[in-house]
Amino acid sequence: MTHAHQVFDRAAHLRISSMAALLALAVLAVFVVPFTVAPTSVLARIAQDVLLSLVLASGVVAVSDHRAHLVPIAIVAGIAIVVRWTGWLLPLGAATALRDETALVALGLLAAVIGIRVFGAGTATIDRILGAITLYLLIGVVWSEAYQLISIHDSAAYIGISHGNTPADRSTWIYFSFVTLTTVGYGDITPVAHAARSLAILEALIGQLYPAIVLARLVSLQVAGGEPLGGKRS
Secondary structure, eight states, rough: OOHHHHHHHHHHHHHHHHHHHHHHHHHIIIIIIHHHHTTTTTTHHHHHHHHHHHHHOOOOOOOOOTTTHHHHHHHHHHHHHHHHHHHSSHHHHHHHHHHHHHHHHHHHHHHHHHHHHHHSSSBHHHHHHHHHHHHHHHHHHHHHHHHHHHHHHOTTTTEEETTTTOOOOOHHHEEEHHHTTTTOSSSSEEEEEEHHHHHHHHHHHHHHHHHHHHHHHHHHHHHHHOOBBBBSSO
């Protein structure tokens, strides 16, 4: 095996392992932590901050072979991580909006970069398939951050949520986001503010179109590349 082939194989293994790690972290952030840890506890906040930091760090590694994508995502991710952890030095209410805003920007940029890789030219590789699943989860997480920000700035933006003196916990927004993304629509939480309704409509449209578009793209890449689905070339 030549040196070039060894470098290519290492890069392929790095892409696959980093994307698999990113997917596993996204699953933990969406399906495990919000619903297994008391949402208002210090442990929940620590777990959320650790998971966000790991998601952004693994996302940077996943796109590290594309320098044009690496620099901006690394900078934004670094800022989001710093803001997230320095928020512990401020009163809880004072840093909430800033923490969520930087997380929204960083996760949104990461989702955009992964989207470029998923739908870009190449073949239907394993890391591309993992990236497509990860992107779907990231869409739900990004929208949950956006819903939460709207709620922070407008406490009457939704009905069906008991706010009290603090915004609804993160599990509420994760739940509402994925119910909207999958177009289940239980109706227990209803957006009434214009911004909240617009976001809900857009997320529902993405949820309807995304699976079909991803499937069509993967099939077209496989046919064009002439290789089995999950090949190593990209």
